Each structure stands twice: as structure tokens, then as C-alpha cells.
Amino acid sequence: MKAIILDGYVDEPACFGVPPYLSPYPRYTAGALIDAGFQEEDISYFTIDTVRASGKALTEQFRSADVFIIISGMTVPGKYLRGTPITADEIRALFRLSNGKKILGGPIRLGYSAEGGVAATNLSFLPEDVMVAQKDVESFVYDYFSNKSKFSNESKSDSETKSNSLIKSNSLIKSNPLIKSDSELKSGSHIEHRYRTAADIAVWSKKGAFIVKQHPDFPNIICELETYRGCGRKKHCSFCTESFYGKPDFRDEEDIISETELLYNNGVRHFRIGRQPDLFAYKGIDDGGANLKPNPVAIEKLYSGIRRVAPDLKTLHMDNGNPITIAEYPEESREILKTIVKYHTQGDVIAMGIESADPAVIEANGLKATPEQVLTAVRLVNEIGAVRGANGMPEILPGINFVYGLLGETKKTYQLNYDFLKQIYDDGLMVRRINLRQVMVFPKTALFENSVSDFKNEKLFRAHKEQVRKNIDLSMLRRVVPAGTVLKDVFTEVSENGADASKVMTFGRQFGTYPLLVGIPADLELNRFYDILVTNHGFRSITGVPYPVNVNTAPISILKELPGLNKSMAEELILKRPYSNEEDLLKRFQYGKLISKYVYYSSPEINDI
DSSP, X not given: OOEEEEEEEEEETTEEOSTTEEOHHHHHHHHHHHHTTOOGXXXXXXXXXXXXXXXXXTHHHHHHOSEEEEEEEESSOOOOSSOOOOOHHHHHHHHHHOOSEEEEESGGGGOBOSSTTSOOBXXXXXXXXXXXXXXXXXXXXHHHXXXXXXXXXXXXXXXXXXXXXXXXXXXXXXXXXXXXXXXXXXXXXXXXXXXXXXHHHHHHHHHTGGGGGGSTTTTSOEEEEESOOSOOOSSOOTTOSGGGGOSOOOOOHHHHHHHHHHHHHTTOOEEXXXXXXXXXXXXXXXXXSSSOBOOHHHHHHHHHHHXXXXXXXXXXXXXXXXXXXXXHSHHHHHHHHHXXXXXXXXXXXXXXXXXXXXXXXXXXXXXXXXXXXXHHHHHHHHHHHOSBOTTSSBSEEEEEEEEESOTTOOHHHHHHHHHHHHXXXXXXXXXXXXXXXXXXXXXXXXXXXXXXXXXXOHHHHHHHHHHHIIIIIHHHHHHHSOTTOEEXXXXXXXXXXXXXXXOEEEEEEESSSSOOEEEESSOOOSSOEEEEEEEEEOSXXXXXXXXXXXXXXXXXXXXXXXXXXXXXXXXXXXXXXXXXXXHHHHHHOTTHHHHGGGEEOOOTTSOOO
């Protein structure tokens, strides 16, 4: 049997899978298919962007596949540099093209929403013969194609008869408010929809590691690693979908290390320990408090083990950390931070969901931490992680998340949030990025139950966002990466032409978690790594030039960006070329001291920057 896994991308509170990230779900699903009896050579993986670029070239392959699986779902709003998540129209069209078994899985089972500020809609756009994995797609796929199916030994006609007869009594289907009618799932009801366990993915994560080589960006991908999922808090945030997974189901360190080893042996060099709501709570201890007590021993075992099996990895970053865990357990958290800095790669970010600095909003929505607790956590992370690393970025910094459109929000909320961010800046602290998002509302969350739907304060939100960008983001970015900083290994991804055809901007990022967007005023080869000299700052990105700069061949678009120079200085520099060495530069160009440490002196015949 031939199976196709189509990655429509996922973005959840504790999981990311938009290029260059590859989420665990396609890998687990491939492993589940192997475990159910499929062969590696019969499983094909595509991204939705590959499908778009291919035109009709893949039509026959999609039509003839025995199994067609789409994995998708955005439960948090986001903006992406070059990967565009699959749309409802594309899902419908692709499923109509397929003649095989059609399965939809991933966070999309909770609903479809194309952007923040808009409530998720049901899946009524699906063709009637699509099976929706109402819990985990990987466990559904395994159970469907293995002997876990209740009707696996019956004839096809008997199976379909019993399957259809069970639809009306299937409580799992009826309890999902996104299933518009019983006819939306005409087959697959004989499967017990279930969440997979840590024991399941101990097997599937390894068996599915081979799929990474089929990613169009391979080997330049980041594999998201899962330590656990589910929320250990006794009260959950009103908008968050992570609580749907239940209590934490921790993976063993050796399972994660073994998965990393197989991915590494398949050619992956970039990793993020990102699929968990709070890394500091991994294998945490219940000491009777509201949150799990951190377990530094488990974190050390995990990180050292990953480094042991992947000695030449290029990226090892993390994602989420609950600020209240860090604030309530500072000594354990300090030990964990030191472990992370010992084994990771620089430029790491701990995404902290403060969500709101308004006490009324915090109370109404069951949020995690007070502003004072978040500030304590930010200070501790800065204490350990603010030192600049070899790749030009600080070792590890916080990232601050705010969500707007929550219960109890008023105009005062926006001022309190701004004041909190201003305090962080005024205290001399650093955060890597400030994320201001409009809430996405999903069924079965407290927001949905309180009849909160579309975002109401659009004008206020836009004004607030602009205020933060102008007054805090710009100054913060100058603090995090001052002009003259050299960022190592920036990967060029896209290029754009300006109004003037001669003005080309190439955009790139370092590999990592929440990487800084770099605009380079040159037409550079894409999918290559460059060292970049930071020359200027925007609200959320920086401008830079390849480092070092060939003073004898670089165009004016590059030279005028060098720290200390302007356009007229750069024109003078060009008129006096070539320069034989630093002494010659300093003698003949009056501003030579400003740029001498950034340039080199190859002959004009050498066509480089």
C-alpha cells in the first residue's frame, strides 16, 4: 500500500512545525504506519508549499495513493517568513483529488482558523468521506491499519455496514462541536479515538525518523523534540488548548536521546526541545504546590545525552518555560539554566507566556503568573544567559508573550502591559522578542464557554502594538544585538525586489528558536550560510551586510550600511578604490578608522562582497 503524508504545518502553544521546523507529528505518523506494516519505500512525505510549487505534477501520485493523510492546525496566531499553512480550500481540493483512504489529523481537529482574532470554525468544508482523527492522528493511523481495528478481520462490506451503523451512537463524534453532522465521518468510527502515550512514541519517533530526508529543505531543517505534553497546572488558562491533552505524560530521557541519535544519523543537525508547555517542569516533582517542582537531574541527563549522541550538532535550543516555575523555584531553575547554557547553542530563547499584566485579566482567565513573578523569572534568566555567545547572540534570553481579547480586558489592560514592558527595559534587562497576539478561540476552552468569539478591540490593539514597537522593541533590539555585532551562520531564505529593480533585499535567519530576521541589501545566493555584520535596526528585525566586506568590490548598497558611514562617505570610498591594505585605507580615506575592522582587501578582479 502506498501512503502520502502531506504536511500542512502546525502551530500550537507547545509545538511548532512551519519551515524550517519539522514538527513531530509527520514523523510519528510515518513511524505509526511502519509499525502497522507499511514499508519505508511506500511512504511519501510532502509539504504544502511543495505541492503549490509543483502545479499538477503530483496529481497522479496523489490520486493513486491508497492512503492520503493531511496534518495541519494553527491554534495560536503567527506570521511566517516563507512557509504558508494550508487553507481550507486546499484541504478540500486535495482530498477530492484522492481516491484512497482520506485522513485529517493534527490540531485542526479543534477547528480551522486562518488568523488571530477570529474564532475557529467547524470542519464542515470537508468532503464526507474524510476521516478526522479526533485525538492523535498517529494513534488513529496505527489503530486503523493494524489489528487494533475492531473490525480488522471482517469483510469490507461487513466492516462498512457496522462502521456506518455506529456513527449515530459514537459519543466521541457527537461530543465534538466541530463535527457538523454524523455524516461527516462515514468511516473510521470503529476506531477508538485516543491520545498516544509516551510508550507509543518511543517506538514511532524512531521508526519515523527516516521521513526527514524527504523534507524539501533537508538537511536545513530543525526537528522539534518532545519531552512531554499536557498541562500540570491545577487551573488552566482560559484560551489554551494544551490542557486538552490531560496531565503531563513525560517521555524517558533515553527515549528522547535515542530519537535524537536516529535523526542525527539521518543527517539532521538542528534540534529544538520545543514540544512541551514548560521545560522546567520536565519530570517535575509534585510537592503539593500549584506547580511541579523542577528536576535539574533529569534536565542534565537529557541535555548531556543529546550532546553525547549528536556531538557535531549545529543547533540545540528550547522553547517554553513557565515564569511561575522559575520564580517559585529559583535555585532549581538556576541549576537548570546553567545546564542549558553548558550544552546548548547560543541564541536560545525561553518563551514565557505572561499573557497579561492586568491583575483582573490574570484572575478572570486563570493565567500563570503575576507581573512580579514574571519579572523575577526575567531577571534570573538574564543573570545566567545575557552573556554574548560565539554566534553573536546572547546565550539565552526570555521571550515575552501577551494575548489580547481575554476575559476582563479593558483599556487599562493595555496601559498595564505597556508599563510592565517599560519596566523590564528601564531595569536594564533583555528580552529576545515581545510577541503581541490576538486570541484564537476554540471550542471547549473557557473563552468559548463564556461566548467570547471574534476580537473586539482591533483599533486599541493596533495602537498599542505600534506604541510597543516604537518605544520598546527598537531600543531593546539595539541592546540585544548592537551595531557592529557579527552574527554567525545566517541562512538566506528569500529575496525581494524593491520599487527600484536594482534594490534587492535578501532575508535570512540563524537556525534556532525565534531567530532574528536579517535584511541584507544585496542579491545573495539563497540557501547558503553567511556571517553578517549588524548595521541597523528595525522594530523586529535588523539590517546587516556579509562580513567581512571586500572594500574594493562591494557595491554602495553594502558600503553605506557600514557602521559610521553614510551614502556620501561610501561614494568617496568607492572613488578612491582600490586599496592595497589597512595602511593604504587609513592614509587615503579620512573615515578609514570607522570601518577598518570590518573590511578586507582582495583585488577588484575578485567578484565578491
